[in-house]
Amino acid sequence: MxxxxxxxxxxxxxxxxxxxxxxxxVDNQRRVWRTWAGRYGLDADAVYQVALRTRPMETFAAVVPDRDPGECLSALHELEDEDVRSGVYxxxxxxxxxxxxxxxxxxxxxxxxxxxxxxxxxxxxxxxxxxxxxxxxxxxxxxxxxxxxxxxxxxxxxxxxxxxxxxxxxxxxxxxxxxxxxxxxxxxxxxxxxxxxxxxxxxxxxxxxxxxxxxxxxxxxx
CATH class of the missing domain: 3.40.50.1000 (HAD superfamily/HAD-like)
Structure with a gap:
């Protein structure tokens, strides 16, 4: 049957x-944002909590308002692409x-x-x-x-x-x-x-x- x-x-x-x-x-996103935060000398947990509620450009404006958002986005994309290649899903x-x-x-x-x-x-x-x-x-x-x-x-x-x-x-x-x-x-x-x-x-x-x-x-x- x-x-x-x-x-x-x-x-x-x-x-x-x-x-x-x-x-x-979830673990991959947390790891990517932790690495990104480390590059800018930021508290990883605090950055991740903001990232959960906002889109990347809004996150950058909130946590690194003095940095070039295009540069921040490029760094994030680099980390995300590497995670797709090597992360565990x-x-x-x-x-x-x-x-x-x-x-x-x-x-x-x-x-x-x-x-x-x-x-x-x-x-x-x-x-x-x-x-x-x-x-x-x-x-x-x-x-x-x-x-x-x-x-x-x-x-x-x-x-x-x-x-x-x-x-x-x-x-x-x-x-x-x-x-x-x-x-x-x-x-x-x-x-x-x-x-x-x-x-x-x-x-x-x-x-x-x-x-x-x-x-x-x-x-x-x-």
Missing amino acids: TSDFAQPRSGKYVLFDVDGTLIDA AAFDGASELLSALPSGCWGLVTSNYEHRVRGRFARTGLPVPSVLVDAAAVEEGKPSPVPYLLAAERLGAEPEDCLVIEDAPSGVESGLRAGMTVWGVNAPVAVDGAHRHFGSLREAVPDILVFATGAHRESAV
Whole structure:
């Protein structure tokens, strides 16, 4: 006996954040910011706490207002690229099963990172890369603006109300909500404000995400 999910129902799409949602990169991000802070003689923990809440250029303005932000960003990018090449990465439990089960053309990635890093991390963790990937270079306004998720929907040919966003962070949840999409939170001990549903782990959410995408529970065939 074999079990397979039904084919996608027309007009239902899933949009995933990457870091913290599909890829466990917390230790990597902490290490990169610790090294970056060391270069500028700053307290690493204090810098990381700011970085968690703001985008890089905003972080630089807060912690090194007297330094050239372009120089700061170049240093950060250098460290992040090196981490993609040499860091240790892991996909969250359930990520591979989930992405492999989703029919092509019904899902995409929306990340505040850059495409080459996402592809590098996915290659190292064995995750498939979809045809639609909206990264930081694709938009002028990042999360929590709705622009990234709206662009992903446009590229998929989807209406916002037919999209499910999977996120782990407040800025991403806000972005999805402002785009008029259904938003589920994963991989956090408590629910992010505004999320329509919350799952403690990605693994817990896998069956429900697949049901949303296919419109049916598992179908069994002998």
